[in-house]
Amino acid sequence: MNNILNQIGIENYIFLCVILFCIGVFGVLYRRNAIIVFMSIEIMLNAVNLLFVAFSTYHQDAQGQIFVFFSMAVAAAEVAVGLAILVSIFKNMNTIDVGKLKNLKG
Amino acid sequence: MSIILILFCVLSFITLATAFLTIYSRNPIHSAIYLVICFFSIAGHYLLLNAQFLAIVHVIVYSGAIMILMLFTIMLMNLNNRNDVHKPRITRLGAIVLFILMCVVLIGIFINSKPIVGEYISTGEDYQSIKVLGKILLNEYMVPFEFASILLLVAMIGAVLLSKKEKITK
Numbered sequence: 411m412n413n414i415l416n417q418i419g420i421e422n423y424i425f426l427c428v429i430l431f432c433i434g435v436f437g438v439l440y441r442r443n444a445i446i447v448f449m450s451i452e453i454m455l456n457a458v459n460l461l462f463v464a465f466s467t468y469h470q471d472a473q474g475q476i477f478v479f480f481s482m483a484v485a486a487a488e489v490a491v492g493l494a495i496l497v498s499i500f501k502n503m504n505t506i507d508v509g510k511l512k513n514l515k516g
Numbered sequence: 517m518s519i520i521l522i523l524f525c526v527l528s529f530i531t532l533a534t535a536f537l538t539i540y541s542r543n544p545i546h547s548a549i550y551l552v553i554c555f556f557s558i559a560g561h562y563l564l565l566n567a568q569f570l571a572i573v574h575v576i577v578y579s580g581a582i583m584i585l586m587l588f589t590i591m592l593m594n595l596n597n598r599n600d601v602h603k604p605r606i607t608r609l610g611a612i613v614l615f616i617l618m619c620v621v622l623i624g625i626f627i628n629s630k631p632i633v634g635e636y637i638s639t640g641e642d643y644q645s646i647k648v649l650g651k652i653l654l655n656e657y658m659v660p661f662e663f664a665s666i667l668l669l670v671a672m673i674g675a676v677l678l679s680k681k682e683k684i685t686k
């Protein structure tokens with residue numbers, strides 16, 4: 411069986427994942443809507459997952475894919491709790507603009 | 517150019533473009549739909565790397581569960597007419613400058629570090645079928661597996677408690 415990375419190269423995967431991660435960071439900084447910030451966090455998590463799988467293929471080892479399973483479980487838990495928090499924030503303050511949530515500022 | 521390389525380029529372009537459009541589009545529902553396309557293309561990357569089980573799980577968990585949850589939340593909040601938030605220009609400029617700087621620095625690190633990429637080995641043994649993954653998951657990673665289940669349980673209880681309507685006691 412031929413290794414798929416013979417034809418693509420691990421460097422291309424590294425560059426793709428770096429750019430994807432940077433797009434996620436850009437989203438966190440650029441948008442004020444808290445749900446879009448959540449989506450950007452998902453994009454960052456996915457960039458790292460993709461790199462895990464690429465290196466798992468590179469080393470011909472399954473451990474990288476196991477890590478991806480755990481990070482998916484953590485992401486699912488994070489989204490469930492985070493969206494519940496967002497809904498309760500929206501019920502109390504009627505906005506989810508992160509620029510306006512500054513009650514703790516004093 | 518082999519067909520696999522062309523496939524990789526097309527998938528990467530779709531991934532990056534939809535990820536960017538997710539952030540750029542004004543309407544949150546459009547963002548969510550672009551994000552679904554982005555997740556599907558990442559599942560395509562997993563298929564390209566021959567990780568079939570992971571691709572299926574990715575489609576089920578991300579494109580299925582997480583995005584449905586987000587769409588429900590967006591529709592629950594009815595944000596369509598209040599997304600005209602005025603951002604200060606300095607914030608936008610700062611975000612764009614930081615994005616470009618971070619890209620340059622990270623890519624520069626990876627180019628300049630000259631990673632030792634050896635030969636792409638293919639041992640021929642099966643390492644990513646469901647059988648092998650299940651054996652590793654339930655032998656070596658038994659304790660983290662159980663902790664993951666506890667984490668999901670706690671997250672479920674937390675989500676229910678947080679979104680429950682509070683009784684007004686006076």
